[in-house]
Amino acid sequence: MTIEASTPSGERMTLNMGPHHPATHGVLRIVVESDGEVVATCTPDHGYLHRSIEKIGECVEWPMFVPYTDRVDYVCAMNANLAYCIAAEKLLQSDPANTFVVPRRGECIRVLVAELNRISSHLVAVGAMAMDVGAYTPFLHGIAQREGVNDIFEKLCGQRLTYNYVTIGGVAYDLYDTAIDEIRRFLDQFEREMVRFNKLVTTNTIFRDRCASVATVSAAEAIAWGLVGPNLRGSGVDFDLRRDEPYGIYGELGVQVPVGQAFAGRKGSVGDAYDRYVVRLLEILESIRLCRAVLELLPPAAAKANDPIGGWQADVGKQVKRPPKGEVHVRTEAPRGEMGYFLVSDGTKALFRVRCRTGSFTAAGIFHHVMRGIFLADVVAVIGSFDIVVPEIDR
Amino acid sequence: MIETFLFVVSSLLAIAGAIGAALVRNLFHASLLLGLCLLGIAGLYLFLEQHWLACVQVVVYIGGILVLILFATLFSADVMGAVQRRSPALLAAGGLAAVLASAVVVRLALAGRSAADARPAGDMRPDAFEGDTFTVGDLLMGDWFVPFFAAGLLLTVALVGSVVIVQRFRRPAGEVADA
């Protein structure tokens, strides 16, 4: 066996991180050329998880694509459902003949489940990052808390991962009887648990020093590379679609947006891995607040328990059979950043074009830029800090 | 009897390790064989009842120098292949060095033998050491203080110098990829 010397200036070792590497969060291959411990170049290689989801969207009818959006980002399937459904609704409403509105209770439930799912998604993100950095315990505690969200979702819609809950025009079921109490109880308990989580890992000096000043992305760079969501906000850019282009009832909630401020103190800099990590944790706190606020706003139940609210089974179903022509692009704030659906309809039952824009894709795009000259051990921390979910990249 | 056996084993280890280190063409194997040789020599020190020396031999030569050599091997070109080519010039130089070193060793051995002959039979110890850690410490801090500290200073200077050299060659982290 030989180790290739790829450039004349120094000997480089080509390492294949993945497609089955413990730290690549799925089936992602990262070709790392390293000079000893120092990474020289780093090239993400996608496509190992490609399932033609966008293409499938052009073959099935509008409502039938919703289960597939679950699979685009299985860590926050609710948000993915929501993004597609909002896009589809907007396209339907572009035809003046279609005059349905999503019931207010439906809008509230949508925001509620989206924020709950943001919590569980961020838990996976911060936990997995801690695990990549070598702390195993926080990840498992994060997962245990995520089970609380999953239990609520399972009671709500019958599944723990691929919910197919948000429908075009509403949500599939109303809240179950004890949902509000359970969610409140979960949030209280979860808030206490997060304090312990943070004491265990966030403020740990080893963890902080490993992430501080690693893969720093300046605000200008972040915008130039098209970073979105917490990755963008970690670089200090104050932008959040929930606040700046509100959809649903987000406009009434007054979303507060945490941004990176060199949380690591004098060792860190704005936009480093630690900032992205802490921004996620602060977003969890914000989500807890939003959930509570939504529960306050929730109008009383109108129908019987198991009925859908709005939804394509009702009048929307008929309108989907005769969709208008046109195109629409809707962007929403998913946990991994802006999740945008671009839909083109030619008036037939199936969409002409479905295009999904996801946060992980742009995050993976900046890898080769930020991973120059960092240590090999940092590669995994950086992957964790950008919180990529591979099917989001491959779609 | 067991002493003889162990002595033979140690000596064979030392000799075989040395020969192997000289002849084996794989750099990594040669370094490992050198380690074997050093271990054998540590064993020989034990036979001289010089426990302290034996331990220091292991700490310094195996734990320190051998590891450094191994480390350097890994940074050499073509790490895994690492097979040395023989050149006649190097062979000649090596041979010359070996002859000279042997001459010195034989000369010393003969001198030691005559010194030993002068002493009463059965006392095989060299003059300077009494096999006592304290003696070694006293000698290093007393009679041999100046050479000891001179050596220490030299090593420190070498260390600092190497750090300086490395600093000069080190590029800023961001530039690595541009080369």
Add this chain to the structure above:
Amino acid sequence: MNGFGYAVDALAAWLAGGEPGWIALTIAVLAVWVVPILLLVFPIAALGQILERKIAAAIQRRVGPSSAGLDGPLRFGFRVLLFFLPRARQDRIFAAFCNLRPVRSLLLVSRRLGLGQFVADGIKMLGKEDIVPTGADGIVFRLAPYLALAGAFLPFCVVPFGQHLVMLETEVAALFAIAVSGIVVVALKMAGWGSGSKWSLLGGMRAVAQLVSYEVPIGLAVGGVVLWCGTMDLHAIVGQQYEPGVFSLLGWNVVQSPFLATLAAVFFIAGLAECQRSPFDMAEAESELVSGFNTEYSGLRWGLFAMAEYTEMLLIGALLATLFFGGYQSPIGEEWIVGLPVWLEVPIHGAILGVKVVTVFLVMMWIRWTLPRFRVDQVMRLSWLVLVPMCLVSMFGLAVTLLAAGGTHAGEAFGRVASRPRPDLHWLGHLAAWAVPVAIGACLVVMAKKKHGQVHPALQRLTGGRS
């Protein structure tokens, strides 16, 4: 000459039936020294693995090994013992035995605790295919795990397990321990290079860089103790820590001076690094290097590496206890033990050392499941910029304390004359030896906090108001 020496001589003489030859001596040495150590340390290391998994599970809200009980091994034992009976009869006897109430409860408990797991793991390891990768360097690859294990085991020769239980009494015991455990470095290097894999190579390089760096603080910490005690003989160091009376705890090195306490902490941290334990497990960092230097190992060879790691943990525990925590001496007076007959005294001393070792072992596990992993440069920085300066300052402080203490008395411990007596300070002197450095340190800490101790408000919010 201690218990081991007598036993070796007696056994050799018995084997040879007279003046023992070298074969008889070798066999006797093996039987008396090596086999008991293997028998002692192997099961402890194996059980350590179970313990580790259970502790990890408890910390992480999991169950851990919970199915493999001791009934399987027991059944196998019955099969072997009753080989002359037909199988059905064997089973019936076994069933009758298992249905005895205490046995059944014990078996249930053993299942719940997963006590049989290490037997199952061992069998699995033995049964696994022993793979030597195509690109590997056969001999180097095969030899490395044995060398690692040898490097981890050999230092036990000089650890005093009791007043009569030291295998190798030598003046340079501490140096010997450090020297021999240095072999592990070479073994890991061999494993990393011999595997013919890039991950292994990187792991090996990390391991060597780390081990070499941390031998310095370990050496300096031991050096501090040697400076204080005036000897390198571990048994004499234990003897030095003898304090007559019930408060024999006060004789331990760790309470002698804050500098020695610092050195104990340094020794422990550097020991963690020497064991390649988390947070210093860069060499086998799962999430970075797949499994580092043992990526390509499987089956028994992999098991040997794991065993070496656990053995080394035990070794660090034993050395820590010996150097700083009074070795095999009890914290509540030593006279009542020394007065006992030898057959009682030896196991009691062994058990006391065992408790100390296991405590260190547990703390190591606790740390492993708490802290994240260091990065390469952080590990180096910790060694050279934190631990080594701490050691140097502590050694300087110790030297000053020794100079200030001045008058000493000739302490005798267990009949062994220590090479140099422990400084005999008045209690006021002890107080001063503690109070002065601690006061200076506290002042510095307060000043440092004042200057640099601001925490970002967002982090304060995350941790519930406090940092």
Add this chain to the structure above:
Amino acid sequence: MILAWIHDVVEAVQSCVSGMRTTGRFLVENLRGEGGAMSATREYPEQPAEVVGDRQRGHLVNDADRCIVCHACDTVCPVDCFKMDGERDGDNKMRASRFDIDLSKCIYCGLCVRACPTDSLSMTRTFEMDPQHEGKRFLFRRNSKQVDVRFDAPEMERLHALAAQPREALSAEDRAWLDARIDDRGQHLIGIYGLGFFTPEQKAEADAAREAKKKAKDAAAAAAKAKAAAAAAAAAPKPASVPAPAAGATPAAPAAPPAAPGAPPATKSGPDAASGGSPTP
């Protein structure tokens, strides 16, 4: 610079100690099993997974009697997992002569259930995928020998028979009988019996002990459990009867706030509201 160094060291020690205290508390909590922090793991085959909620999307089943072969499910299925043929029966109604659900294709999205006009398609609350014992989750054992020893033949028969039906269709006593065999079973006891030293007398003894324990437990938790059972019996089984209590509840809900302002109507379940409402008139 020295102060910064000291601060770094102190901070590192503090943060590590704080982390160790946290994990130490986890350890103690888990060992003492307090605060529900015992273990987040469910030891799956031995401890059956709980089905939470009525909306569980377990298995997709079709009640062929109700199916009118309208192909609504087929149309809406994103993965084409249905294959069906229909024929006219004597009343000139469509009946399914063949209705196959390819479970290897099904993604359990539930769209077909929502689309079905006659409620013939439904999702079960069981989700066990063991091909040998489909739907019989309590029979899922690592080896069949353990089961054979644990349950005798008539019991096995009954287990099979009951497990084949959806849970909703079982009578209350059948369900209780089933639950007794599922829930209150010491997993490790089973394992030991599985070793083969389990005589019939011992089994009877164990069964009796278990029954007694169960009864004691039941008695202790009588009120709450009876309430829950009543709620489950009222709400879950008969789809036809669901509208009635719910319809009864909806008018009761607006009426409730003036009577009891403390109770939010949205959180009340149908039967609860009904039972709470019945004393008022």
